[in-house]
Amino acid sequence: MSDRRNGPRHRVQKIATIKFNRNTGFHSTGNVDCRVRSLSPMGARLEVASKIGIPDKFVLWMEFDELEKQCQVVWRADGKLGVKFMPMQPASITTTSSSPPTVQAKSAKPRWMV
Secondary structure, three states, rough: OOOOOOOEEEEEEEEEEOOOHHHHHOOOOOEEEEEEEOOOOOOOEEEEEOOOOOOOOEOOOOOOOOOEEEEEEEEEEEOOEEEEOOOOOHHHHHHEEEEOOOOOOOOOHHHOOO
């Protein structure tokens, strides 16, 4: 597989949540836990228990960094996803009154980039 990244990446081990509209099928909550294994300003490599039911577009939430990114899947392989970050869209996910509100990043740069 050729490397098509546009910038440097950083190896990380972060816990994150993939959020998407729960009406899209397989996952009843619209949330899937994942691990972020590499990260750059342009995208990330994620590990998931199963890629089944994860849509091509979703929001990635990294609680520790208070970072939320709109993502588009670029590649999928054996429980791994390569995503590129997209501009945030308003109301990108649907929540219910029992769901926590969507939180935007506090600073322009996440803690791993400082």
